[in-house]
Amino acid sequence: MLEHLNTDPTAPNRVVILGREGFVASTLAATLEAAGINHLALGHAELDLTAPAAGEQLAAALEETDTLVFVSAIAPSRDAAAMATNMRMVDSVVQAVSTRSVNHLVNISSDAIYEDAAHLVHEGLAPAPGSPHGAMHLAREILLTGAMKGAGVPLAHLRPSLLYGAADPHNGYGPNRYRRQAQAGETITLFGEGEEKRDHVAIEDVAALISQVIQHRSTGILNVATGTSRSFRECAELAVEIAGKGGVSGTPRQNPITHRHFDVTARLKAFPAFSFIDFDEGFRKSFNRVDS
Amino acid sequence: MTSTDTLPVIGFAGMTHLGLNSAVGMAEKGFNVVCFDPDATLIGQLETGEMPVLEPDLPELAAKNKDRITYASDLSVLQQCDVLYVAPDVPVTDDGVSDLTDLDALLEKVIPAIRKDAVLVNLSQVPPGFTRARTRPGLNMFYQVETLIFGRAIERALYPERYIIGCPDPDAPLPDAFRKCLEAYDCPILPMRYESAELCKISINCCLVASISVANTLSELCEGIGADWSEIAPALKLDRRIGQYSYLSPGLGIGGSNLIRDLITVTRFAEETGSDASVIAAWIRNSAYRKEWALRTLHERVLSTMDDPLVAVLGLSYKENTHSTKNSPAFAMIENLHPYRVTAFDPVVKTSAAPHPAPIDAADPLDCAKGADVVCIMTPWDDFKSIDPAKLADAMAGKWVLDPYRVLDAKACAKAGLSYLTLGVSDA
Numbered sequence: 195m196l197e198h199l200n201t202d203p204t205a206p207n208r209v210v211i212l213g214r215e216g217f218v219a220s221t222l223a224a225t226l227e228a229a230g231i232n233h234l235a236l237g238h239a240e241l242d243l244t245a246p247a248a249g250e251q252l253a254a255a256l257e258e259t260d261t262l263v264f265v266s267a268i269a270p271s272r273d274a275a276a277m278a279t280n281m282r283m284v285d286s287v288v289q290a291v292s293t294r295s296v297n298h299l300v301n302i303s304s305d306a307i308y309e310d311a312a313h314l315v316h317e318g319l320a321p322a323p324g325s326p327h328g329a330m331h332l333a334r335e336i337l338l339t340g341a342m343k344g345a346g347v348p349l350a351h352l353r354p355s356l357l358y359g360a361a362d363p364h365n366g367y368g369p370n371r372y373r374r375q376a377q378a379g380e381t382i383t384l385f386g387e388g389e390e391k392r393d394h395v396a397i398e399d400v401a402a403l404i405s406q407v408i409q410h411r412s413t414g415i416l417n418v419a420t421g422t423s424r425s426f427r428e429c430a431e432l433a434v435e436i437a438g439k440g441g442v443s444g445t446p447r448q449n450p451i452t453h454r455h456f457d458v459t460a461r462l463k464a465f466p467a468f469s470f471i472d473f474d475e476g477f478r479k480s481f482n483r484v485d486s
Numbered sequence: 487m488t489s490t491d492t493l494p495v496i497g498f499a500g501m502t503h504l505g506l507n508s509a510v511g512m513a514e515k516g517f518n519v520v521c522f523d524p525d526a527t528l529i530g531q532l533e534t535g536e537m538p539v540l541e542p543d544l545p546e547l548a549a550k551n552k553d554r555i556t557y558a559s560d561l562s563v564l565q566q567c568d569v570l571y572v573a574p575d576v577p578v579t580d581d582g583v584s585d586l587t588d589l590d591a592l593l594e595k596v597i598p599a600i601r602k603d604a605v606l607v608n609l610s611q612v613p614p615g616f617t618r619a620r621t622r623p624g625l626n627m628f629y630q631v632e633t634l635i636f637g638r639a640i641e642r643a644l645y646p647e648r649y650i651i652g653c654p655d656p657d658a659p660l661p662d663a664f665r666k667c668l669e670a671y672d673c674p675i676l677p678m679r680y681e682s683a684e685l686c687k688i689s690i691n692c693c694l695v696a697s698i699s700v701a702n703t704l705s706e707l708c709e710g711i712g713a714d715w716s717e718i719a720p721a722l723k724l725d726r727r728i729g730q731y732s733y734l735s736p737g738l739g740i741g742g743s744n745l746i747r748d749l750i751t752v753t754r755f756a757e758e759t760g761s762d763a764s765v766i767a768a769w770i771r772n773s774a775y776r777k778e779w780a781l782r783t784l785h786e787r788v789l790s791t792m793d794d795p796l797v798a799v800l801g802l803s804y805k806e807n808t809h810s811t812k813n814s815p816a817f818a819m820i821e822n823l824h825p826y827r828v829t830a831f832d833p834v835v836k837t838s839a840a841p842h843p844a845p846i847d848a849a850d851p852l853d854c855a856k857g858a859d860v861v862c863i864m865t866p867w868d869d870f871k872s873i874d875p876a877k878l879a880d881a882m883a884g885k886w887v888l889d890p891y892r893v894l895d896a897k898a899c900a901k902a903g904l905s906y907l908t909l910g911v912s913d914a
Contacts (some may be wrong), residue, residue: 318771421786459778462785467825469790 195317196407196414196464199298199348203409206297207259209233212243212252212287213266217362218302218354218400222263225401231408244282249289256294261408262287264338265302270364271330284334288341295345298411299338300404303353305417305454307332316457317415350407354418355456358476359397360483369394369429369477376430376437377481386447388427393419393456396476406465420470421458432474436481493517493670494663497567499596501528501557503539504609504634505573510544511643513551515670520567524595526559533557540809540834543640561599568663570600571630573609578743582750584613593620605664611687611744613751617652617680626661628653629680631687637807648674652683688748692766695749697733698740699769702776705736705910715910716892736909738815738864738890739777741805746770780819780862780888783907788860788886795826796883798858800851801865802832802840809834815890816864817841829854833869852881859884866891875902 209226213219214237226233234255241251243266256262264287268276291299306328307321323329335351342349362370367385375382400418407416430442461468471479493516498509501523513519523529528538535552537545548555556563564570574592577585589610600606605626608617617629629652635642649668651660656677660668668675678686705715719734728734740746749766756763788795804814811817820828821841829846830837831854837847848854851873855861861882863870870893878887878894879902887899890909899906907913 314775316775421782457775459775459782462778462781463822466785466789466822469785 195460196350196410196412196416198464199411199413200409203406204411205229205231205409206261206411207232208257209261209263209408210256210296211235211263211265212241213237213264214240216265216267217357217359217364217397218404219263219265220361221359221397221401222265222404225398225405226408229405231405243286244279245286248283248286249293252286252290253293256290256296258295258297260296261298261300261411262291262296263300263302263404263408267330267334270325270327270366272326274326277326277330277333280330281333281337284337288337291345291347292341296347298408299342299347299349300407301335301338301349301351302404303331303335303351304328305353305355305419305456307335307353311452312454314455314457315417315419317417317460348411348413350412351415352404352407352418353415354400355393355395355420355454357397357400358394358480360480362397368392368426369433369480372430372433373437373477373481376433376440379437379439381441381443382430382433384426384430384442384444385449386451387444388430388442389425389451391423391425391453391455393421393423393454394429394473394477395420396471396473396480399470399476403461403465403468406468410464412464416461416464417456417458419456419458419461420473421456421461422473423453423455424473429473429477432477436478494568494666495520495566496667497522497564497570497600499523499564499570499572500574500592500610501525501532501538502573502575503541503636503639504575504632505571506532506537506539507541507544507634507639507643508571508573508609508632509555510548510551511640512667513554514547514644517554517667517670519551519555520563521555521557522559522561522563522596523557524559524592529557529559539639540807541639542637542807547640561595564596564599564604565601567600567604569605569607569667570596571607571609572596573632576610576612578747582743582747583754584611584747584751586612586616590620597622597625605661607664611747612684614681614684614688614755617684621654628660628664629683631683631690633687633690636805636810646671646673648676650683650686651675651677652680653677654680656682688751691745691748692752694733695740695745695769695773698737699772701734701736701910702739703772706776706779708910709912712912714912736890737776738779738909739773739775740769741813741815743813746773777815777818779909780815780864780890781822783888784819784823784860784862787905787907788884789826792859792884795859796857797823797826797828798848798854798861798882799828799830799840800832800854800861800863800870801867802830802835802837803865803867806865806867811835811839814865816862819862819864820845829856829858832865833867852877855881857881857883860886860888862888863891863893866893870894875899875904879903 211219214235223235268279307323309322310324321332358369365371372382434440496517497520498505499522509519509521607628607630609632631650708715722728723730752766753763802816804810828842831848837845875898885905887904887906896906
């Protein structure tokens with residue numbers, strides 16, 4: 195659940211975004227730009243969070259009135275090496291904020307921290323990651339929570355569900371890959387018959403919600419999900435329909451079917467006027483953006 | 487000392503919802519009743535017939551039996567009592583724990599004021615272990631389980647289905663005066679040890695909650711798969727293992743703080759004693775989730791689809807036939823609708839009490855629905871059952887009706903062109 199320290203949305207003096215080249219960070223920067231919110235996006239070239247002096251370097255770049263958005267990560271984090279790198283990055287952030295306090299920290303985590311076959315997912319569920327990626331985000335959350343409590347910095351953890359958008363760099367199984375395959379006229383191959391249902395969130399909505407959290411100086415935990423889940427097959431067939439080419443085929447099922455649905459009550463209460471874009475509409479827009 | 491052929495005088499300390507209704511019910515049974523409360527202002531109001539709580543038949547029975555009822559704020563009046571019931575409200579803290587401060591304070595006040603031979607009966611709900619911890623030499627103390635139902639308090643006081651009595655020794659006969667009092671009602675009397683009675687009350691509520699949770703969980707599944715809970719519930723009622731009296735109507739979570747309080751009590755005791763109460767924790771979570779059905783549905787169907795919608799809310803009280811708004815589903819919804827325009831009407835509760843920056847007051851249900859994009863019937867008052875769906879549709883600008891308690895007829899709503907949404911069934 196989130197608690198707003200700013201009852202009315204107020205732009206901070208500056209938002210510092212870590213991970214400029216990333217899918218989320220770049221969209222967030224564009225969203226803040228459009229809203230006229232002063233921001234500084236730091237990328238690998240200016241700040242290598244894995245470097246030994248990264249903590250000091252970041253501290254020197256920060257001001258006490260800054261809102262810091264930590265979205266930089268090696269993702270997906272599939273093995274111990276990636277885990278270690280991601281831990282090194284969070285250590286740099288902890289070191290920096292311990293040296294130079296900030297006004298607010300927003301950590302972009304992941305819904306991977308929840309059990310794979312969880313019940314209706316809500317913010318009150320105890321984390322039980324079933325993947326190295328989920329374990330990495332949970333470890334980062336724990337480290338940041340402890341450090342920010344010590345530093346007296348308000349902290350929000352946002353846990354997005356699966357993201358889609360034209361600029362997605364990961365091309366993982368799901369709408370982004372389906373879009374590319376359909377646009378190329380390829381056949382989309384599903385795991386099993388693509389029965390698994392997931393909650394897909396448009397990257398623009400994620401950025402808009404982060405912006406709301408920044409402006410409300412919110413603390414606590416919030417899942418970033420629409421509340422509506424659809425099957426991978428539905429997504430694949432929609433991709434083919436929008437592209438007007440390609441096809442969809444199933445494969446013999448290798449794993450049991452698991453679904454994920456979110457209880458979005460906490461988001462409705464935290465941001466009652468916020469609405470997510472409908473998936474059909476958002477998915478079509480992601481095609482158009484690529485086309486343009 | 488009371489003789490065996492005369493009725494004992496029964497006292498009640500604490501003129502709360504429970505105390506007042508129990509006292510008036512006892513007077514209706516023919517007992518002379520003493521109503522004590524330290525609040526002289528409240529006693530003055532009661533003497534003039536002004537009832538502080540809304541309950542069907544309460545004012546009429548209080549007036550009818552006024553010659554048998556003595557209202558007093560002076561402790562000396564308790565000397566008349568052969569049996570004294572102590573019945574203050576036990577507030578529940580925000581985290582669901584009983585605050586027993588007021589009950590303890592009242593006990594300390596009245597115990598020195600009663601006769602040595604009088605029977606003291608605690609009617610307020612207490613956690614296991616409370617009563618034995620308050621016993622003292624020479625005090626005839628009992629705990630009586632109450633199951634007050636808001637809106638039906640007098641009916642429950644006059645026609646209890648059983649009396650559950652926590653005793654210092656369940657094998658010993660009950661004191662004469664107390665036994666006469668209980669035997670005036672034609673129902674079983676179940677003496678048991680203090681701790682059993684204290685846990686019995688909680689067990690009743692746990693069973694009640696189990697039925698509610700089954701209905702809530704399965705009714706939502708109906709919404710998802712095209713089944714209709716109203717077709718299933720009668721079949722369950724014919725099952726002898728479940729029974730026709732089971733509570734099988736879905737609702738907006740578990741109503742009232744007392745049930746939740748009991749569930750939290752169980753989880754606390756389980757934690758302390760190392761037993762598993764995870765199913766109880768699941769019930770608590772399920773209730774909180776289901777309570778937000780209207781808010782989620784409202785967002786999904788209406789608020790996320792239009793600019794500047796007008797939301798009409800019919801019913802603000804926690805349930806029908808009561809003025810109470812504590813744990814009101816309507817309030818829980820409205821407090822999360824601050825960015826939206828809300829118009830509201832309730833037969834008893836004033837619209838200005840609604841937790842919204844600028845709630846729009848309405849004169850009646852149709853006035854409330856005028857120009858609304860959605861009507862939410864959040865309390866199943868009888869008054870709302872007579873609303874003509876055709877007139878409702880004419881008054882509204884939109885078409886959505888959220889009616890979790892099925893106050894309106896779904897088919898009539900559909901015929902009137904309304905999109906009717908209720909618990910336990912897919913879109914009608």
